[in-house]
Amino acid sequence: MGLLDRGIEIKTPEQVDAMRCAGLVVGRTLELMRSSARAGISTGELDAIAEDHIRASGATPSFKGYHGFPGSICASVNDEVVHGIPGPRVLADGDLVSIDCGAIVDGWHGDAAITVAVGEVSDELHHLMRVTEEAMWRGIAAARPGGRVSDISHAVEQHVRSSGNFGILEDYTGHGIGTQMHQPPDVPNYGKAGRGPKLVRGLALAVEPMITLGTKESEVLEDDWTVVTADGSWAAHFEHTFTLTPQGAWVLTALDGGEEMLGRLGVPFGGR
Structure with a gap:
């Protein structure tokens, strides 16, 4: 593991493999959340299911106790964008719930989110979710070795702006990730391309658009x-953790490594 400017952490291939283990726990937990989220279940019940699954997978929840956060997931409903505390709120037909999840394996973090x-x-809400998730993938697909972090930001914003009249949160961003859940650099969801730290092999980033109807x-x-x-x-919120290999992007929290979606976007898949 090496360090670039501004405290950015660069992982060895072996360390990236460890992050993939954490990422798979996160990805599988979110699939469990997707199938468990239904009318009549509380966000606290979802949290308990997620924590049990994370721990049964040999991992530790990243979120629980993080700066005092009480849950193993963030569960944000409707106008709640991010960082919702799971508890007694019961989901109802027609709700949107953003579920953010993190896990630690052998000291390495994975972090991802879905909106369910x-x-x-309504069709409007389906469109919001689709645009947000697609914007995340466009951002990841824009990452190339030798490029800059804001290439990701620009691709996210361009897709959102071209898809309708949406709000893009600016006060909350994606981030570097590795031995800590949040590390430099920040990864905004807007901005001009060609700015910020250089994208290099072994840099791991979490890309997470947070998009509103207002x-x-x-x-x-x-x-x-x-x-x-x-x-x-x-609002809707989607997130994945990815890294760059010599072959291309590898999405560490996607169960297939991102191979299908990156292929659809015509960019190389860097996983194995």
């Missing part, structure tokens, strides 16, 4: 965690 529709939701403005609730839209509009 509970029962039937404006980019947000507020934090009195619990000091839950971020909500200032205008009450609903």
Whole structure:
């Protein structure tokens, strides 16, 4: 493991393999969350299911106790964008719930998020989710060795702006990840290409667009965690952890490593 400027952590191939183990735990936990999220279940019950699965997989939840956070997942419903505390809230038909999950294996972190529709939701909400997830993949696909971090940011923003009138949160970003869940560099979801730290082999980043049906403005609730839209509009959030290999991008939290989606976008797959 080496360090670049600004404290950026560069992983060896063996360390990336360890991160893949953590990433697979996260990916499988989120698939369990996708199948478990339904009308009538509470976000606290989802949290208990996730924690049991993470620990049974030989991993530790990244979120539990992180700066005092009480849950093993973040569960953010409707106008809650990110960092929702799981608890007694019961999901209802028509809700959107963003589920963010992290796991640690042998000191290495994985971090990813999905947004799930509970029962039937409107076409507008399906479009919001689709645009947000596609923007994440466009950002990952824009990463090339020798490029810059803001190449990712620009690709995310371009896709969102070309897909409708959405708000892109600016106060919350993606991030570097490795021996800590949050490391330099920040990965904003907007901006011009060609700026920021260089993209190199062994750099691991979490890309996570947070997109609203309204404006980019947000507020934090009195619990000091839950971020909500200032205008009450609903939001979606997707996230994956990826790294760059000599062959291309490898999405460490995707069960197939990102091979299918990267192939659809016409970029090389760097996993194994």
